[in-house]
Amino acid sequence: MTSDGSGPVKGDAGFHTPVGSRRTFFNWATAGIAGLIGAGLAVPLLGYIIAPALKRRERAWVDVGGVGDVPVGEPKQLDYAMTIQDGYLETRSQKAVWAVKQADGQVTVFAPKCTHLGCGYRWAGEEKQFKCPCHGSVFGIDGQVLAGPAPRPLDRLPVKIENGRLMVVFEEFKSGSSTSEAL
Known part of the structure; x- marks a missing residue:
């Protein structure tokens, strides 16, 4: 604490400056989760669309x-x-x-x-x-x-x-x- 009691002193171990806000963290977390879900849905969809073009002729x-x-x-x-x-x-x-x-x-x-x-x-x-x-x-x-x-x-x-x-x-x-x- 400073001598006037207004707050922590800069060398104090309990003092830290937050890098981002809680809102920024949740925005990044939501975007990351949405990206994972989107990739999880896109891979099978692309496979379904592309697979017939890559499949060899079936010989029956x-x-x-x-x-x-x-x-x-x-x-x-x-x-x-x-x-x-x-x-x-x-x-x-x-x-x-x-x-x-x-x-x-x-x-x-x-x-x-x-x-x-x-x-x-x-x-x-x-x-x-x-x-x-x-x-x-x-x-x-x-x-x-x-x-x-x-x-x-x-x-x-x-x-x-x-x-x-x-x-x-x-x-x-x-x-x-x-x-x-x-x-």
């Missing part, structure tokens, strides 16, 4: 027809329509595959494009060969290269049979490569 099993529709030892082209979900975009697409049924009932399904440059090929029944009209590649009924510039056999698709229906996972493959690489 597609019904391409009845197994009974495919004759034994004779390839058949099976046409079907499928819905493709790519991010926010949903499109309906016409696709085709070649199915070959063996005598034991097993079915092999080939992608519809030549492995050389991706042209569509056809089955030449009289010659028992798949032929590509673009550059002359020729494939056997098992998909193996018999002639032409094709660098690898025909690409096989995953296949399963459920309740007499042929189910396929459609994939597109890189053309011109000696190894089978899905796009």
Whole structure:
């Protein structure tokens, strides 16, 4: 205390000057808590909005027809329509595959494009060969290269049979490569 009793002396241990007011502290605390709540709500919201754009195409099993529709030892082209979900975009697409049924009932399904440059090929029944009209590649009924510039056999698709229906996972493959690489 000063000699006149008016207040503490500057060197006194009980004397301190407040840095801010109580109102300033509560304003900062309220803004900090509101910021944390806002960030907590914004992260899931942004994830919900952005996730479809970052998601890869889902490859689902597609019904391409009845197994009974495919004759034994004779390839058949099976046409079907499928819905493709790519991010926010949903499109309906016409696709085709070649199915070959063996005598034991097993079915092999080939992608519809030549492995050389991706042209569509056809089955030449009289010659028992798949032929590509673009550059002359020729494939056997098992998909193996018999002639032409094709660098690898025909690409096989995953296949399963459920309740007499042929189910396929459609994939597109890189053309011109000696190894089978899905796009």
